[in-house]
Amino acid sequence: MKWSNFLFFSSVVISCPTYANDPFAELDQEMAVYDDRSGDSVALEKEFQAFLIEQEKQYQAWLVAYLKEFDQFQQTLVSKWGEGDVSQSDRNVEFSDDQNVKSVVDYENEELSVAVLVDKNLSQQEVEKVVQDKIETLLQDKKSNIARLFGDREFIKKGHVTVDQVAFSENKKQQVKERIIKQTQAQIQQIDKQADRVQLANDQVSEDKSQQIAIQEKAELIELTKQRMNKADSTYQEAQRKSKNDKNIAVYKVQLPKNSLQDRAKKYVDMAEKEGKARDISPALVMAIMHSESAFDPRATSPVPAYGLMQIVPRTAGHDVNRLLRNIDKPMQKNDLYIPAVNVETGTAYLDILDKRYLKAIKDDRSRLYCTIAAYNTGAGNVARVFNKNGSRNINQAATEINRLSADEVYKQLITKLPYDETRQYLRRVNSRIALYQVKI
Structure with missing residues (x-):
């Protein structure tokens, strides 16, 4: 999806109107304090709104820190591999501590792969030895995705190694940016879920106020996304310019067991x-x-x-x-x-x-x-x-x-x-x- 289209989509999402509260029948008693505009109830609501604002600030601080860490990790991957990568519902991705080994369990294609950054000067035999050593290390590590998910290790020996060079491209740069867009869309849905909580029986905030908070969170998230997109573009170009072009990617692939x-x-x-x-x-x-x-x-x-x-x-x-x-x-x-x-x-x-x-x-x-x-x-x-x-x-x-x-x-x-x-x-x-x-x- 083009960035301009995403901005249009986002502006529609965050500008949708709010409507008067229409609670379930059993919510009437819980919500009565907000219908009664006595001094006590208004004071209570103001106190609670202040609490909500503080909670929203804390969430935004956490989100900024989390996304900064996420982007920094993706940038490290780009500098090494020419592209980022991340787990999804049908694809488990793990990297070694030095980010030089990537193991992927692709559930949709029923495939396991281990990719290793290797020196360009290695022979095919040397490359295969390096890859096999890395696979064995993963198998010995009980916390790795391969060791955790597969008790039968015999099938892992039935794969083969291919070698390709680390490559940068406009398409890979766009994939990094699209990953940010997809992440933002998912987080917008989580903000929507947070706003939905007003419809539960023991919530203490009006529908209108809930939507105002959601709109503010979405606006801040989208502004942050713009900044992330711009930075992703510039950092990808910088990584491409600084690349030493001295590494290849050796990939070992094997089909998962039928069952x-x-x-x-x-x-x-x-x-x-x-x-x-x-x-x-x-x-x-x-x-x-x-x-x-x-x-x-x-x-x-x-x-x-x-x-x-x-x-x-x-x-x-x-x-x-x-x-x-x-x-x-x-x-x-x-x-x-x-x-x-x-x-x-x-x-x-x-x-x-x-x-x-x-x-x-x-x-x-x-x-x-x-x-x-x-x-x-x-x-x-x-x-x-x-x-x-x-x-x-x-x-x-x-x-x-x-x-x-x-x-x-x-x-x-x-x-x-x-x-x-x-x-x-x-x-x-x-x-x-x-x-x-x-x-x-």
Whole structure:
């Protein structure tokens, strides 16, 4: 996507109008303090708004630091490899401490690769020896993605090595910038999820104020993205100019075992069944979410950042689950989310919150399922925007329209009108994968 198009998209997102509060019936008592404009209630609201502003400042400070570290790492990769790289839901990427070795588990193409920066003067035999030594080091390291994910190591010996030169190009530079755009779009969705929290029963902030905070966060994020894009462009050109052109990239590739996905999935079936039963959530849905979010890799990490099997974002889904179910009003810690049992518990609990709190006004089970899947990715408010002609993010208002439609009509509208293509594809993937886990594997 061109940068100009992204700016247009972003300006539309952050300038969408806000609407009067339309809470669920059971929220009336909780929200009464904001309807009662007595001196005490106004003072309480001002105090709470001050707290929200301070929280927003802290988040922005964290975000700036996180993105700075992320960009610095990508710049280091560019200087060495001619390109950056990052893990995604279907692609686990890890680098050695010196960034000279890259191991990639590509779940979509069912392929494992280990890439090594080698001296240009090495012979093919010497290159293969270096690569094999690096692979053996990875296998001995229990924390590496290869050692963690694959118990059977015999298949790893069946690959072959190819050698290519480190190369810079306009296309690779554009990929670095597109990665920033994609990361920004994902973070905008997390801001949307944060704003959706006003629709929960125990929140203390009005819909209008929630949207104002979201608009401010998005504006600051987009301004930061402009700066990151400009810097990425200049630093890529500088890295290309300074390149010594003395390294090649040796890549060892091998196909994953035929039952690799199934073997990984089996490890988490019992967890999905346990948590699904506890929350009255389909275990098949939990498994389909895991499949789509991490391909059953418990150490999966995305640039949002999101963590673990069900890709929990600490500030949104993690905070909702902590506050509503654990009585802890703060985000989760990433190290906890790498623990499979904690992650599956949290992800299933978040599905439960979406199903029985955010989206409970939707009467048809299948319609609510489709909306829950989409909301897991993009938030209930963006689901509501599909059905509210005035652009409101209020799901109670949207439910009135959803309840007039058949489940098939709801699905069709979601996959054609959701504001993010990623979410439309996500809904298709998860929905199609539920059938794979209807019977215990």
